[in-house]
Amino acid sequence: MLQGGSGASGQDHGLRQGLVSEEAEFTREPLSADGPRRPGVLVISHGSPDGHWVNLVDEAVAAVKAGLPGGLPVEASFLEIVDGRLIQDGIDRLELAGVTDMIVIPLFMSSGSTHVDEIAYALGVKDTADKETDLEHFRLSARVFFGEPVDDHPLVAQMIWDKVKPLFRDPEREALLLVGHGSRHDGFRQRWEQGISSLAARVKDISGLAVTDYALLNPDSVHKKVSYWQERGYEVAIAPLFLSAGYFTKKEIPSRLEGLTYRYSGEALLPHPLLPHWMLDQILHIMRSMKL
Numbered sequence: 472m473l474q475g476g477s478g479a480s481g482q483d484h485g486l487r488q489g490l491v492s493e494e495a496e497f498t499r500e501p502l503s504a505d506g507p508r509r510p511g512v513l514v515i516s517h518g519s520p521d522g523h524w525v526n527l528v529d530e531a532v533a534a535v536k537a538g539l540p541g542g543l544p545v546e547a548s549f550l551e552i553v554d555g556r557l558i559q560d561g562i563d564r565l566e567l568a569g570v571t572d573m574i575v576i577p578l579f580m581s582s583g584s585t586h587v588d589e590i591a592y593a594l595g596v597k598d599t600a601d602k603e604t605d606l607e608h609f610r611l612s613a614r615v616f617f618g619e620p621v622d623d624h625p626l627v628a629q630m631i632w633d634k635v636k637p638l639f640r641d642p643e644r645e646a647l648l649l650v651g652h653g654s655r656h657d658g659f660r661q662r663w664e665q666g667i668s669s670l671a672a673r674v675k676d677i678s679g680l681a682v683t684d685y686a687l688l689n690p691d692s693v694h695k696k697v698s699y700w701q702e703r704g705y706e707v708a709i710a711p712l713f714l715s716a717g718y719f720t721k722k723e724i725p726s727r728l729e730g731l732t733y734r735y736s737g738e739a740l741l742p743h744p745l746l747p748h749w750m751l752d753q754i755l756h757i758m759r760s761m762k763l
Contacts, residue, residue: 510761511544511570511613512536512754513561515590516578516714518549524715525553527741528578534747539754544568550586558590562611573613574757576750579620580712583654583663587620602656616757621714622666626749627740628673631710634738638708639680646682646705647674648696650724651712653687663687667712674710681705685712688719693727701731708734715741 514532519525532547539545548561565573575594577587589604591597596617600606621627631649639645651667654660667685675683682705686696697707709728711720716739725735740746 508571509544509569510572510574510758511565511568512539512546512574512576513558513565514545514547514576514578514750515558515561516547516549517586518552518556519715519717520552521717524717525549527715531741531747531750534744535750535754538747538751544570550590558593559609562609562613566611566613571613572616572761573611574616574618574754576618576753577620578714578750580622580651580714581663581666582620582622583659583661583666584620584652585654585656585659588659591617601658616761618753618757621740621749623669623673624749625673626745626752628670628677630740630743630745631670631674631712632678633743633745634736634740635708635710636678638734638736641706642678642680644705645680646684646700646707647671647678647680647710648693648700648707649674649683649685649710649712650693651685651687652719653689655689660687660690670712688723688727691727693724694731697728697731697733706732706734711735711737711739713739715739 512535514528514535516528529547532545536543536545544565546561546564547556548558549556550558562573577590579587581587585602585604588601589606592600592604593606593609594611594615594617595608596615635647649667649671651663653663664687667687671683671685674680682700684696684700686693697709700707709724711724713720716737720737720739724737728735
């Protein structure tokens with residue numbers, strides 16, 4: 472958990488950026504230290520023009536809210552596209568509800584996402600963004616407790632295996648390839664690779680598969696990786712490492728696989744009951760560490 476402030480460190484916190492704890496408080500406007508404090512939760516994801524994509528996120532967040540203490544304000548907001556539910560809208564609604572301590576869950580697949588970095592910057596969690604961004608600082612007065620993206624969490628490995636297990640018939644002769652968005656930007660690419668490679672190893676441990684590997688769309692290694700394992704006698708199944716089904720799972724990944732033989736259900740992480748559990752565990756962990 473990273474607690475942000477105008478004096479927060481701008482250094483690269485690496486793969487588990489959200490796990491680093493700092494003492495600085497984030498206050499754009501002074502808060503009374505003697506006044507009552509109220510925690511609230513802001514879940515931030517990318518957003519999509521696909522209403523079904525948004526509904527799946529909303530359903531997961533609703534499950535999280537049901538598992539939290541009654542009356543704790545929870546908002547699902549989006550970086551872009553979803554009008555009336557952008558990040559500033561969520562902040563405003565939480566503060567209107569009296570929230571003074573805001574737990575932010577970045578619902579993104581990797582610490583290598585430039586969006587996670589720019590959101591942390593715009594919330595005041597870090598002094599500078601690692602990559603230039605046009606995202607301006609948000610208007611807020613609450614303290615921010617910044618969580619972590621998906622990365623290689625064990626629950627996520629289980630989700631992936633649950634989704635792809637029906638594709639496998641002979642695990643000793645089959646390979647699983649996790650396919651993530653990736654990044655062309657130095658530093659971010661390495662975080663992507665570190666997280667997804669560790670996640671592939673976790674899936675191997677719980678599945679008993681002979682081979683689990685990964686490929687990225689950026690820079691593109693999908694076709695090359697599938698060909699590599701096929702040349703070694705393995706049948707290949709593809710697991711898209713995306714939050715919800717959409718353009719990338721339906722169009723982009725299949726386009727990178729043209730001319731190849733592979734198994735692919737196109738199922739993203741959502742819906743899955745373990746994703747709300749992942750968020751809930753993180754929220755409760757942060758709440759236990761908060762000084763209210």
